[in-house]
Amino acid sequence: MNKGLVLYKSKYGAVKKYTAMLKSELPCDICEIGKDKLPDFNPYDWIVFAGGIYAGGISGLHILKKNFKHLASQKLVVFCVGASPYDEKSFAELKAHNFCGDLKNIPVFYGRGMWDESKMSWKDRALCKMLQKAVAKKDPSSCEPWMKALLCSAGTACDWTDRSYLIPLLSYLKA
Numbered sequence: 001m002n003k004g005l006v007l008y009k010s011k012y013g014a015v016k017k018y019t020a021m022l023k024s025e026l027p028c029d030i031c032e033i034g035k036d037k038l039p040d041f042n043p044y045d046w047i048v049f050a051g052g053i054y055a056g057g058i059s060g061l062h063i064l065k066k067n068f069k070h071l072a073s074q075k076l077v078v079f080c081v082g083a084s085p086y087d088e089k090s091f092a093e094l095k096a097h098n099f100c101g102d103l104k105n106i107p108v109f110y111g112r113g114m115w116d117e118s119k120m121s122w123k124d125r126a127l128c129k130m131l132q133k134a135v136a137k138k139d140p141s142s143c144e145p146w147m148k149a150l151l152c153s154a155g156t157a158c159d160w161t162d163r164s165y166l167i168p169l170l171s172y173l174k175a
């Protein structure tokens with residue numbers, strides 16, 4: 001039986017929700033980056049690094065980067081969660097921005113998360129409002145999918161988390 005570990009970082013709960021869904025489908029150990037003590041990675045056959053996307057970066061990815069050299073025998077996967085609808089071009093840019101060198105070969109999967117300005121920290125809310133204002137001034141025909149989603153979700157509470165986003169990841173882990 002394959003032994004698996006999910007290392008996750010979640011600020012507003014979407015990644016945590018996906019982690020719980022994953023565990024219910026595929027028994028594994030869970031470790032919350034920044035809260036739990038990092039385990040010994042050696043006993044694991046596969047490790048999923050799951051994190052929210054913040055300003056184009058994937059939270060918690062530093063743990064993978066720091067430990068990558070010692071993770072030669074494990075199947076490694078990244079599951080990232082953002083508010084934007086999936087878009088091939090944006091996803092390719094996200095991967096190019098976050099993965100370089102040997103990390104380029106790690107499979108990356110995407111799930112759509114949550115958006116609730118009322119639950120955001122003051123700083124995050126201010127940042128999002130600033131971005132929304134800047135995007136609102138743009139010609140709608142030149143807006144990227146994430147910009148349109150940002151405008152649509154302004155002032156509303158959205159939860160796009162869905163088990164279906166885990167299907168490609170589950171298939172990969174079970175193969």
Ligand SMILES: Cc1cc2nc3c(=O)[nH]c(=O)nc-3n(C[C@H](O)[C@H](O)[C@H](O)COP(=O)(O)O)c2cc1C
Nearest residue numbers: 010011012013014015052055056082083084113114
């Ligand atoms: C300050 C801030 C920046 C964000 N930047 C992005 C982004 O660049 N791309 C994206 O798709 N979502 C972005 N989001 C949305 C989060 O990725 C989304 O809320 C996700 O569900 C976060 O997962 P978590 O709650 O588990 O941390 C941002 C949210 C905040 C508050």
